Amino acid sequence: MLSGRAASLAGEIAFGPENLGLPRSEIAARLEAAQSAMGLSHLAHRDPRQLSGGEAQRLAIASALAMRPALLVLDEALTDLDRQSRDGLADRLLAFDPAMTVIALDVAAEHWLAQGFRHAAELAGGRLHPPTPTIRPTRAIAPIGTGSPSAAPLVTIRDLGFAHPESAPLFTALDLSLPAAAAIAVTGPNGAGKSSLMRLIAGLMRPSAGEISVAGLPVGATKPRALAAKLGMVFQNADRQFVTASLLAEAALAPRLHGQKDPARAALDALAAVGLQESAARHPLDLDNGGRRLAAVAAAIAHQPALVILDETQRGLDPDHRARLESVIAAIRKRSGTVLFVCHDEEFVARNATHRLAVAAGSAVLCPPDKAQPAGGLDALRPI
Numbered sequence: 001m002l003s004g005r006a007a008s009l010a011g012e013i014a015f016g017p018e019n020l021g022l023p024r025s026e027i028a029a030r031l032e033a034a035q036s037a038m039g040l041s042h043l044a045h046r047d048p049r050q051l052s053g054g055e056a057q058r059l060a061i062a063s064a065l066a067m068r069p070a071l072l073v074l075d076e077a078l079t080d081l082d083r084q085s086r087d088g089l090a091d092r093l094l095a096f097d098p099a100m101t102v103i104a105l106d107v108a109a110e111h112w113l114a115q116g117f118r119h120a121a122e123l124a125g126g127r128l129h130p131p132t133p134t135i136r137p138t139r140a141i142a143p144i145g146t147g148s149p150s151a152a153p154l155v156t157i158r159d160l161g162f163a164h165p166e167s168a169p170l171f172t173a174l175d176l177s178l179p180a181a182a183a184i185a186v187t188g189p190n191g192a193g194k195s196s197l198m199r200l201i202a203g204l205m206r207p208s209a210g211e212i213s214v215a216g217l218p219v220g221a222t223k224p225r226a227l228a229a230k231l232g233m234v235f236q237n238a239d240r241q242f243v244t245a246s247l248l249a250e251a252a253l254a255p256r257l258h259g260q261k262d263p264a265r266a267a268l269d270a271l272a273a274v275g276l277q278e279s280a281a282r283h284p285l286d287l288d289n290g291g292r293r294l295a296a297v298a299a300a301i302a303h304q305p306a307l308v309i310l311d312e313t314q315r316g317l318d319p320d321h322r323a324r325l326e327s328v329i330a331a332i333r334k335r336s337g338t339v340l341f342v343c344h345d346e347e348f349v350a351r352n353a354t355h356r357l358a359v360a361a362g363s364a365v366l367c368p369p370d371k372a373q374p375a376g377g378l379d380a381l382r383p384i
């Protein structure tokens, strides 16, 4: 969690040491050590609100490290990190201060034990136990093309160019066609542009060049309400997208906006699809992390949009909440909708994706889901 009080990464990292009343030279030394330990030196002057999810996660850890804690508690710290950052995190922490004790709270212990953590315990029934290994059966995904192979693509992107303000171009001359009736995993390193591409497709940001169309509607030239009828989106920080005081009202919003006959029924059906019908009267923010995320999913699917975009919605979900999300993805495909899900979790990709949209270095390639994304460019991938 960031303080929200600093206008730059450097300011955010220095915030803790400043509050400790340390001398300037010590603050500067701690800032330098923490930002370089988390690979953030090149972003030191960037506004923290403009970071990608993985960059923000690394910043939160750097800010904690700058306090030089004897005990560092990481609450689901891996969730937004790409594979490389995940695998390197334990080493970075150890190298930063070998004397520091680190406690990592997570849904499963395997990753941390593989990365050199020495002890693990599972909290269940109010007590700590030895951990139970997570064994998850592989899911049978209907192969690519089972949807509507000859049908028109659901999303087309032509000659797309985009740059964030005062930043180098993120995409140049990008062409893509995304099929209907598909579950497309959007993968790639932190900062590659996955969330930016999702926002461009959803019409929340304007490209500097080129055109995007969704379900036949040109995104730039379509009224937001008409476009919203075709789209549902769950943001990376889903907690910020709630605008009403109950799950029922939240899930009924889109069906009501789009003139559906019985918005309350549509909302209850969507809540049932994510297993939250019993909580319909509760405030979304009163639910636990997994419940809040699934409440946002219910609100995104209640009007049955052709395209559902999930930005790392699976991250940090326990097996039960994950299973509910997986059944939602399968149900959307079944009714010939398409789900684009941004994801760093290869197991989730393997279980749910019919396609992979690999994003890296200003480009994106649609390929089979089992093609692991190379660490560098996308040249080695065989496009579909």
Ligand SMILES: Nc1ncnc2c1ncn2[C@@H]1O[C@H](COP(=O)(O)OP(=O)(O)OP(=O)(O)O)[C@@H](O)[C@H]1O
Pocket (backbone or CB within 6 Å): 049, 050, 051, 052, 053, 054, 055, 080, 082, 164, 165, 167, 170, 188, 189, 190, 191, 192, 193, 194, 195, 196, 197
């Ligand atoms: N408003 C902004 N202004 C300037 N740069 C931005 C802004 N928003 C994002 N960026 C930068 O654009 C790049 C792409 O960000 P984006 O959030 O799309 O990446 P991502 O692939 O989703 O990353 P992650 O896996 O970490 O969530 C990042 O380097 C990020 O710092």
